[in-house]
Each structure stands twice: as structure tokens, then as C-alpha cells.
Amino acid sequence: MKKFALFVCSLFFAFAALAQNQPATQAKASAAKIAFEEKTHDFGDIKQGDKVDYTFKFKNTGTEPVVISNVQTTCGCTATNWTKEPIAPGKTGEVSATFNSAGKMGQQNKVISVYYNGGMETVSIVTNVLPAKSDASAKQSQK
Secondary structure, three states: OHHHHHHHHHHHHHHHHHHHHHHHHHHHHOOOOEEEOOOEEEEEEEEOOOEEEEEEEEEEOOOOOEOEEEEEEOOOOEEEEEOOOOEOOOOEEEEEEEEEOOOOOEEEEEEEEEEEOOEEEEEEEEEEEEOOOOHHHHHHHHO
């Protein structure tokens, strides 16, 4: 019985020691922080088939370098590119997005998820896709 009690006490102290170390590890993991200048960009009205692009700029407001591991979009109609090298604290980086409106109509809201070593942030592009003028209607309006 004494051995069992000693074993339980040992486990208790081991878990207590691990629990004290865990917050320090979590604090270090979240020391990288992104602050975007703009979280949403509105292109306004565009014509179907237009391609529009925008670059979201951000600053590393944390204490550790920011490393972007992945950027995902809600649609294959939006292509992205981003700063690949680590961004030191106080420095800036970019996430650019190109939206292809081919086959799209009406209000569009494309969310871009930025995954980095401090977590995940989202930005979005918004636009209203209007029908493209056909050649016949373009000629009609020139008369």
C-alpha cells in the first residue's frame, strides 16, 4: 500500500512539473504575431472575366520572427503569393491575392487564411461581378 501511495504521489508531482513548463512553451509558440494594415479589400464593381489583384501588407508585432507556412483560399478562382522568408519583429511582409472573375456573377467574398507560427489570421477580398458586355451589345451601344 505504501508503494502505491508513493507511486501516486510521484505521478502527481510529475504532472505538476509538466503543467508548470507548458505555459512557457505556449508563450514562446505564440510570440510571433501578425497585424494586417487592412483585413478586407473591396474592388467594387468589376466585369465578368476581369482579373483583379491586391496585396495585403502586415507587420510582425510579436517578439519572434513570423514564418508563414501556408495560405489557403475559399475558391480556386483566387491565387495567392506571400513572403516566404522569416519576418523579423517590427518588419513587414505581404500576402497577395489575384481573383479571376471568369464564371462568377454577383457579390463575391473570398476569404484568405494565413497560417503562420503564431496561429492563423484571415483577410478577404470583396467585389460585385457584373455581366461582361457581349460583342453584339458593345456594337449596339456604339451606334
